Amino acid sequence: MYFKTGPWRRGMTVVLLTAAGILAGCNGPTPPSKIAWPPVWITATWSGGRTGPPLQLQSQTPETWDGQLCPPAGLDLYNIDRPQSLSMGGNSDCAPFDPTCVNLLIRNRCPSTVTAVMCVASGSGAAPPRGASLTAICPTDPTQADPLALSSEPLFPGLYPVSVTTANLTVNIFYCGSGDVLTGPPLKCSPLP
Secondary structure, eight states, X not given: OOOOSSHHHHHHHHHHHHHHHHHHTTSSOOOOSOSOBOOEEEEEEEOTTOOBSOSEEEXXXXXXXSSOOOOGGGEEEEEEEHHHHHHTTXXXXXXXXXXXXXXXXXXXXXXXXXXXXXXXXXXXXSSOOTTOSOOOBOOSSGGGSOGGGSEEEEEOSEEEEEEEEOSSEEEEEEEOXXXXXXXXXXXXXXXXX
């Protein structure tokens, strides 16, 4: 049967195009609207020879990530001298009986390991002490750092020493969700391929 052009045929065309548009959207999940986002960024500062928790602590959390993300509040940071570190149950990188030795310790209270990159803020203290593993110096804008040039630390659940440090210290810590990879510069997280 042949239909002449007219309102019925135009109406049928609109219905078919609408149905085709709806079906096109049913092809599965749409790709994420962002292909990269900022990492978690924690800045901790100790000054005046004070040890223990940081005097200043700032953090930024991305709005988007893949996998599991340990929130900044899931990491406890301490820059403490050797006797305190031993009483907290942490191991120490200090030489025995060295009263000037200070350790950066991080307690990861999240259920999974956090792979973090870290750097010491330029001008935040003396050169890294002998035996320090945290030797990377941040650029003026830490987010412009090359992640391969930063000190990389796996932060396992529990309390662990990260590095021998100085009492006056500003450290920047960056990490992504467990399903992301950290790239840069500038530092950003992207989903694993």
